[in-house]
Amino acid sequence: MKVLSAKGIKGQIQEELKSAVDDIKEKNVQPTLAVVLVGDDPASAIYVKGKQKDCELLGIKSILKQLPQETTQKQLLDVIGELNEDSSVNGILCQVPLPDQCDEAEVMRTILPEKDVDCFHPYNVGLLTSGKPNFMPCTPFGILQILKRYGYDVKGKNVTIIGRSNIVGRPLSVLLSLKGWDATVTVCHSRTEDIKGICQQADILVAAIGRAKFVTADFVKKGAILVDVGMNRIDDPTHPKGSRLVGDIDYEGIKEIAEAATPVPGGVGVMTRSMLMFNTINAARLQNGMDPFEI
Amino acid sequence: MKVLSAKGIKGQIQEELKSAVDDIKEKNVQPTLAVVLVGDDPASAIYVKGKQKDCELLGIKSILKQLPQETTQKQLLDVIGELNEDSSVNGILCQVPLPDQCDEAEVMRTILPEKDVDCFHPYNVGLLTSGKPNFMPCTPFGILQILKRYGYDVKGKNVTIIGRSNIVGRPLSVLLSLKGWDATVTVCHSRTEDIKGICQQADILVAAIGRAKFVTADFVKKGAILVDVGMNRIDDPTHPKGSRLVGDIDYEGIKEIAEAATPVPGGVGVMTRSMLMFNTINAARLQNGMDPFEI
Numbered sequence: 001m002k003v004l005s006a007k008g009i010k011g012q013i014q015e016e017l018k019s020a021v022d023d024i025k026e027k028n029v030q031p032t033l034a035v036v037l038v039g040d041d042p043a044s045a046i047y048v049k050g051k052q053k054d055c056e057l058l059g060i061k062s063i064l065k066q067l068p069q070e071t072t073q074k075q076l077l078d079v080i081g082e083l084n085e086d087s088s089v090n091g092i093l094c095q096v097p098l099p100d101q102c103d104e105a106e107v108m109r110t111i112l113p114e115k116d117v118d119c120f121h122p123y124n125v126g127l128l129t130s131g132k133p134n135f136m137p138c139t140p141f142g143i144l145q146i147l148k149r150y151g152y153d154v155k156g157k158n159v160t161i162i163g164r165s166n167i168v169g170r171p172l173s174v175l176l177s178l179k180g181w182d183a184t185v186t187v188c189h190s191r192t193e194d195i196k197g198i199c200q201q202a203d204i205l206v207a208a209i210g211r212a213k214f215v216t217a218d219f220v221k222k223g224a225i226l227v228d229v230g231m232n233r234i235d236d237p238t239h240p241k242g243s244r245l246v247g248d249i250d251y252e253g254i255k256e257i258a259e260a261a262t263p264v265p266g267g268v269g270v271m272t273r274s275m276l277m278f279n280t281i282n283a284a285r286l287q288n289g290m291d292p293f294e295i
Numbered sequence: 296m297k298v299l300s301a302k303g304i305k306g307q308i309q310e311e312l313k314s315a316v317d318d319i320k321e322k323n324v325q326p327t328l329a330v331v332l333v334g335d336d337p338a339s340a341i342y343v344k345g346k347q348k349d350c351e352l353l354g355i356k357s358i359l360k361q362l363p364q365e366t367t368q369k370q371l372l373d374v375i376g377e378l379n380e381d382s383s384v385n386g387i388l389c390q391v392p393l394p395d396q397c398d399e400a401e402v403m404r405t406i407l408p409e410k411d412v413d414c415f416h417p418y419n420v421g422l423l424t425s426g427k428p429n430f431m432p433c434t435p436f437g438i439l440q441i442l443k444r445y446g447y448d449v450k451g452k453n454v455t456i457i458g459r460s461n462i463v464g465r466p467l468s469v470l471l472s473l474k475g476w477d478a479t480v481t482v483c484h485s486r487t488e489d490i491k492g493i494c495q496q497a498d499i500l501v502a503a504i505g506r507a508k509f510v511t512a513d514f515v516k517k518g519a520i521l522v523d524v525g526m527n528r529i530d531d532p533t534h535p536k537g538s539r540l541v542g543d544i545d546y547e548g549i550k551e552i553a554e555a556a557t558p559v560p561g562g563v564g565v566m567t568r569s570m571l572m573f574n575t576i577n578a579a580r581l582q583n584g585m586d587p588f589e590i
Contacts, residue, residue: 105427122425126417129424129469130461132400156488164472166425173482174424174469177459182486184493187468191477193451198479 002150002260004225006270009149013274013295014057020281020293021059031284032061033117033276034083036094038076038102039069044095051093054273060280063089073102077110084112090287091117091280114287117279119171128171131178134286135279140172142271143206143227144181145295146262152204152225154183160199162215162248163208164189168229172206195219213250217257226254226261229268297445297555299520301565304444308569308590309352315576315588316354326579327356328412328571329378331389333371333397334364339390346388349568355575358384368397372405379407385579386412388571409582412574414466423466426473429581430574435467437566438501438522439476440590441557447499447520449478455494457510457543458503459484463524467501490514508545512552521549521556524563 024031033055037048048064055062065079076098083092092115094107108116113123119135127133147154159176163169164187176183183204188195190209199205199219207215208229220226230248247264254261262268282292319326328350332343343359350357360374371393378387387410389402403411408418414430422428442449454471458464459482471478481497483490484504494500494514502510503524515521525543542559549556557563577587 122421123418124421125424126419126421129420129465130417156486158488158493164474170424170469170472173472174465177465177468177482177484179459182484184481184483184487186479186481187472188479189472189477191451192479193453198453 001255001258004146004150004227004260004262005266006146006262006268007266009146010270010274012149013145013271016295017058017274017277017281023293024281024284024288024290025059027288027290029284029288030061030088031059031091031281032063032089033091033093033280034063034065034086034089036065036067036076036079036083036092038067038071038095039099041097044097048095050273051276054277055280058277060277069099071099071102073106076102076107080107080110084110084115087287089115090284091115093118093276115283117276117283119279120166125166125171129174133175134292135282136275137167137171137175138275138279139168139229139268139272140175141275141278142268143172143229144175145271145275146227146268147204147225150260152260154181154204157183157203158186158201159183159204159206160186160188160202161206161208162188162195162199163206163210163229165208168208169206172208207248209248211248212246213248213252215249217250217253220254220257222257223259224257226258227268228262228264230264231269296550296553299441299445299522299555299557300561301441301557301563302561304441305565305569307444308440308566311590312353312569312572312576318588319576319579319583319585320354322583322585324579324583325356325383326354326386326576327358327384328386328388328575329358329360329381329384331360331362331371331374331378331387333362333366333390334394336392339392343390345568346571349572350575353572355572364394366394366397368401371397371402375402375405379405379410382582384410385582386410386575388413410578412571412578414574415461420461420466424469428470429587430577431570432462432466432470433570433574434463434524434563434567435470436570436573437563438467438524439470440566440570441522441563442499442520445555447555449476449499452478452498453481453496454478454499454501455481455483455497456501456503457483457490457494458501458505458524460503463503464501467503502543504543506543507541508543510544512545512548515549515552517552518554519552521553522563523557523559525559526564 052062108120113121119137173187177185204225206227212232228247228249236244347357403415408416414432468482472480499520501522507527523542523544531539
C-alpha cells in the first residue's frame with residue numbers, strides 16, 4: 001500500500017506558494033493574514049503558532065490578535081470590525097473553539113467575505129455550492145491536492161465520504177461533485193443504514209467522522225484509495241505522553257486491500273495549513289484587482 | 296404503483312399556507328411578493344401568471360414589474376434596488392431566463408438575502424449548506440413535501456439524485472443529508488460511470504437531468520420510490536399542440552417495479568410554486584420579527 005504523505009508533496013506546494021508570494025510582492029502588495037485567538041486553549045495556541053510559522057516561511061505577514069478568555073462577543077466583534085476595515089489586512093481567521101460566551105456563527109458572518117480565508121462565511125459557502133468559489137474550504141481542497149499530486153484523478157470515480165460536518169464532509173462533497181472535478185459522491189453519516197456496504201463500493205473513501213479506527217478492513221474495496229481526516233487522541237501507555245494521535249481508519253489489515261492511504265499524522269492536516277496560505281495569497285490578489293492563481 | 300400526484304396533497308398545503316397568511320394579516324402585515332419579468336418569453340409569462348394566481352388565492356399581494364426585452368443590466372439592478380428598499384415588499388423574484396445583455400448571477404446577488412424567496416442568493420445557499428437555512432430552495436423542498444405527505448420517510452434511506460444543477464440536484468442533495476432529514480445521498484451526473492448500477496441501489500431515486508425518458512425500468516430497484524423533476528417537451532403528432540410534456544422517467548415497464556412515482560405534469564412542478572408562497576410568508580414573518588412557520 002502506498003502512503004500518501006504530505007511530506008512527499010509539501011515541498012512542491014511550498015515552492016508554488018512562495019513563487020506566488022514573490023510575484024505579488026513585486027507588485028508592491030504585502031499579503032497579510034490576521035489571526036484572532038481568544039482564550040488560552042493550549043491546542044488552539046499550537047495551531048495558531050503553526051499558521052504563523054507557515055506565513056513566515058512564505059513571506060506572508062502575520063498579525064496575532066490575542067484576546068483574554070473572558071472577552072465578550074461585543075469586544076470580539078469590534079476586533080473583527082477593525083480588521084475588516086484595515087485595508088492592509090487581506091485575510092482574517094478566528095481560531096475555534098471560542099469561549100462559551102462567544103457566538104461562533106455570528107463571528108463567521110461578521111468577517112468580510114473577501115477576507116474570509118477559512119471559507120466559513122455563508123456567502124463563500126454559497127458561492128462554493130453554486131460552483132463559483134472565491135475561496136476553497138481548506139481541508140477539502142487539501143485532500144484534492146493530495147489526490148491530484150499523487151496522480152489519482154477523481155473524475156467519474158465513486159467517492160464515499162463518511163461524515164457531514166461543515167468543515168470537511170459537506171464542503172468536500174459539494175466540491176467533488178462540481179463540474180471539473182466530476183466525482184460521483186455519496187455522503188454517509190451516523191444515520192446511514194449499512195454503512196459498510198456503501199463504503200465497500202467506493203473507489204475513494206474519505207473518513208471524516210472523528211471516531212478512532214472506525215473504518216476497518218471490511219469497509220474497503222480491493223484497490224481503493226483511502227483518505228483519513230481523523231485526528232483522535234487515544235490512550236497509549238507505551239507513548240511518552242501516555243497518548244497518541246490516530247485517524248479514523250484502522251490500518252490493521254488494510255495494507256493488503258487498499259491501493260493507497262493518507263497517514264495520520266502527516267497527511268491531510270498538514271495540507272489544510274497550506275491551503276490557508278493559498279487562500280490568503282488569493283485574498284491579497286483579489287483585493288488588488290488581480291485574478292486568483294491556481295495550484 | 297402508487298401515483299404521488301400534487302393534486303392529492305395540494306389542498307392540505309393550501310390550507311396551511313392560507314391559515315399562515317390569515318395569521319400574519321391579523322398582525323397587520325400584508326405579505327407581498329414582487330415579481331420582475333424582463334422581455335416577452337411566452338413560457339416565462341405563463342410561469343409568472345401562475346405565481347400571481349397562487350398569491351391571489353392565498354391573499355398574498357403580488358406586484359409585477361414588467362420590463363422590456365431591451366432592458367439593460369443597470370436598469371434591471373435599479374428596479375431590484377427599489378424593491379430592496381421598499382419595506383412593503385417582502386419577497387422579490389426575478390423570472391429567468393433573462394435576455395443576453397443581463398447577468399443573472401449579479402441579479403441574484405443583488406436581491407437582498409432577506410427578500411430572496413427563490414433561495415438563489417449565495418448567502419442563502421450558504422446558510423442552507425451549513426444547515427441553518429432561512430429560506431428553502433423551492434423545488435427541493437417541494438419534493439420533500441410530496442414524500443412526507445405521502446408517508447415516505449427519507450431518514451436513513453439511500454437517495455440517489457441524477458443531476459447536479461444549482462436549482463434542483465445540488466440543493467436537494469445538501470438538504471436531504473442535513474441533520475433531521477438524515478438521508479444517505481448520492482449525486483450522479485453526466486460524468487458518472489455505471490449510472491444504472493448506482494441508481495439500482497436507490498430506495499428513492501430523483502431524476503433531475505432534463506432528458507426525456509432517460510430513466511428506464513433497468514435503473515430501478517424493486518419497491519423504489521421515484522421522483523421525476525423533468526419537464527421536457529417532445530414531439531407528439533397525436534396531441535393537439537403537436538407536442539407534449541414528459542418527465543425524465545420512462546414510465547413504460549416501471550409500474551411493475553416501483554412502489555410509487557410522481558407524475559409529470561402534476562407532480563413536482565406544482566409543489567415548487569407552493570414552496571415559493573411558503574418562503575414569501577416566512578419572509579414577511581422574519582422581516583416583522585416573528586419566528587418562521589413550518590409545514
